[in-house]
Amino acid sequence: MSSKASDGIVETFKTIVYALLIAGVFRTLFFQPFWIPSGSMKDTLLIGDFLFVNKMAYGYSRYSCPFAICPISGRILGSEPERGDVVVFRHPANGRDFIKRLIGLPGDTIQVLDGVLYINGTVAPQVPATTFEEIKEPQGSEGLVPRCSNDPVGKGGICEKQRFTETLPNGVSHDVLNITDNWGADNTPIFSVPAGHYFFMGDNRDNSQDSRIAVQSGGVGLVPAEYLIGRAERIMFSSAGRSLFAFWTWRGDRFFKAIE
Template sequence: MSTENKRQQGGLAETVRVVMHALIIALVIRTFLFQSFNIPSASMESTLLVGDYLFLSKYSYGYTHYSLPFSPPLFSGRIFGSEPKPGDVVVFRLPSDDSIDFIKRVIGLPGDRIQMIDGLLYINGTAVKRERADDFVDRDEGPRPVRVKRWRETLPNGVSYFTLDRIERSEYDNTQVYVVPPGHFFAMGDNRDNSADSRVPPARGGVGYVPFENLIGQAKMIFFSIGDEAPAWQVWRWPASLRWNRLFMIIR
């Protein structure tokens, strides 16, 4: 074999090694540290918008088999597990179909009693503080912007965030008392009238109570955001559709 052929083969082998190392590093990062996620629906408006791309921290609540690529059932339970805090925005596997990822806000932990009365959130019999905020201007509903009533809600632990009230006296503005069972949490969307969350039983297409084991990670930061229903890969639409003010926004 000539020296030139040996050099070419050596270069190819080095390229393969570099690619393999890069893939292994990417796999480790995705499994144990961070994973990207994009927002497909309006259930978390105005906190998260359709077209937002964000990073999840995989280490916030420990690891389950859902943390692994393709979710092989290699073990049960959580490793290095910790409970989410009320107010955390989390991604989890839908209990009724664990091939689907959902993103919602944690509202209740095991033993908590959750209820909606006239659109007001009650936790353990006490109304959560709610203050009127500036309207949310929805520019994605149609040809003309729509103004939506917005509130600032503050949980007992001090976590504060915005919620939307699109419909007066909607179906889930008044609910039963939900008692969160052990090993589960209660999650709600910030867009309260457009969220099939823990208020809605799985039989009706909702989430129901979410097992801790289904947690994938905590939403941390928006790294990219594009409107006008433009796919992220259509680079030529970025100048007109990119939401510059949302880039690198911390999620609260």
């Protein structure tokens, strides 16, 4: 092999290594890509939405790095999340990344009665909104089939969910969905959020394993601050199909949509 060819291979290898290092630093310090795999945050986030998570929003912990390898104790350069933020965090037990809405701050009491949220003993009012509709068919790469308030619905039929606009104490308003009035987590005990922890809920209230459910029972429980990864701010791309390359299923109206 000639010297020029060898030099070319070395330069190519160095370019690849540098590119991977830059991408790793960018992902660790600034933004992390995230695909929405489940329907727990409908209708704010749909299965197949692709977004970037702002990792600078709350500072950094060991979980800011892939595989939790950052040699950080607690959080550094941190700022407090706000009630109503849509947050990506590491599950305290299984190591997966979850995305939910921040409902309870340290020192709060949280309770759900008949599907209605109470924060520090005061109701978060819900106002009826238009019915949420989608096609009952497999969604996303996992082929998840949505649950419907008007079940039984056949494949290809219109799947409905009741939609309400909920307003949190700090004035943040967002939509929540209701499928049934008989789901176990529609009535909870009073949760007291300790210092350094947060309480999260999915907007699709009857289809979310969240802080209403203990880690031991498949939920996320009360999430320690060090497990927060970042704030979801904008949907960059969205596909309703099982493959990214199924361009006829792309949702153009969701491209670059702000997350509220």
